[in-house]
Amino acid sequence: MTEAQKGTRTLSCPACGGTLEVRAAGWSVNLACRYCGSILDVSRPEVQIIERHKRAAGQFSLPLGARGSLFDTEWEVIGAMIRRGPTDRWREYLLFNPYVGYRWLVEWEGEWQFGTPLLDRPEAKGDSVVWRSQRFRQEDDESEAVTGSLVGEFYWRVAQGDSARARSYVARDFMLSCEEAGGEINWTQLVALSEGHVETAFGIVPPRMSRERQSALYARGGNTRKPDDLGRICLLVLASAILALLAMIVIAGPVERVSGTVTAPFGSAREGQKIGAITVRRAWQFVTVTASGENFDNRWIELDYRLVDRTTGQSIDGYGLSEHYSGSDSDGAWTEGSRSASTLFGQVPRGTYDLYVDAAAHSWPVDTVPDGSNPWSTPEAIEIRIDARTGSLPWGNWWTLVILLSIYPCVLVWRRFRNQNS
């Protein structure tokens, strides 16, 4: 009769010899040793090792055996586990009171929910469910929840890597969560707890971050909640961008340059101005032609490029525009346009090419030929320097890649920012 009055069953871990207490003796099936992490079968008088581990799970804000009063009932933390979804990670604590049964505490990004298992099942109605005549709308798509490390006792067979299909439904005041695993469906009512409620009830100090750690996290992307996977994703994006850049440099091949000057007259184009020869030494290369002018304003220079293959006489055509405008309006002085313009020729096949340029200058706002007799007006023609090079890099493609790669981490940052504020 002495044991019957006791509230716990004491045993020693067959893996590490540590003394353990079973707080829900008779109901607990598995126990993860708080010292070595081994998972034990405690459902029978003889304790058996199911899975041997060498390290106990850590990183839980509520320790095993912690007691606190929530909703006028005293609860003891008897088990804790980390669970992972497709994009997030949370902790679940199993609470027990021998006179009342089991409850859950869910800790997600510093927020707490109190979970009560449902005795009756909600009824499905399309995308929503009805429970006790209240309608709950499905929140997210069904996703997988996987059990990570765990400690303490549980009333079912548990193992790391256990996976359940989870859905949640929301109404105004609380949430219903449905988990399906191994043919068994479990419904839980989840009620949000106000900030500090759990900490006060269980007498724990909320983890406070040091200034150094906060600034370190801020430097890593401003996310103070889940820096781990966001950091990894950012690293991956950076690595991909660098890799693509290296690949581009390798593919771009050797560099050859040719330069010259062309004259762009007003009124008519000066055609066929030869800059020089350039040789593509790979099966194909990118060729960039850059035009740069100086000291002209409210003018635009049209440039037509032709790369003529010396052996076949075939030409690859391109177009460039060098322009510069300025003026002043109600907002003040303004300038627009660029006197320097780059044109990229993609996939120029192997061979030697002569670069010819047709150039024509225009004035703005009225495209007239400036009067040569007026010494204050622009000269009759504008000089433009032309530089051509092989082995150039398609920077536009690379930036597009970087932007595409950044979309996912940006979405993550936005989502967490939104969660922080909701």
Next chain:
Amino acid sequence: MIHCPSCGAALPVRGLSVPYTTCTHCQSLILRKGQALEEIGKVAEVPFDISPIRLGTRFTIAGIEYTTAGRVRWGWSSGSWNEWLLATPGGESRWLGEAMGLYMLTAERPDVMTDPLARAFAEGRDPLVGQGLEVDGIAFEVSDIKQAECLGSEGDLPFPTLPGWSMTNVDCRAPGGEALSLQRDAEGTSAWLGTWHELSGLSPRALREIEGWPLPAALR
């Protein structure tokens, strides 16, 4: 006052007309035949558990007061549960299944045994999880099938709980929370219809005192 034929200890009289009782001193299983007492064998002591119920705990269900007279503890591959026999002085009885802090109060429903699924089960053909049957207009679905063995027993019981006693238990659930279980052992098959409850919903009194746990206000 009656005494254990094996060790001579006094046997509590609970005023229940069930044939078997277990001596709390020597674990002898005693068969009562009128005034005659016969020792049939020894039963296993119930392994320690944290259940708040004990022999003598009283419940008020639908205005009728029941007293806890006996218990059987069943074990299966992934856990165990208690079945408590609740009885009235008038001889009425109910079973209270206790698992994972939840309670299933049942009454026997012999008429369910005419259902084809129940009949097939009685003949040894186990149903599949998800199969359905209807009782009182309620659609039940088989939720699990367990092979269970008796881990121990205490108090007054209508059957002998000797070592090695085993059964097959089929649990069925309905959307409204109603529960139906079918149990088959060497002696036969029976059907039990009930509802799930929390302990506080059964108005318990004289619960077991557990060290370190004050009785919650709702149960005082």
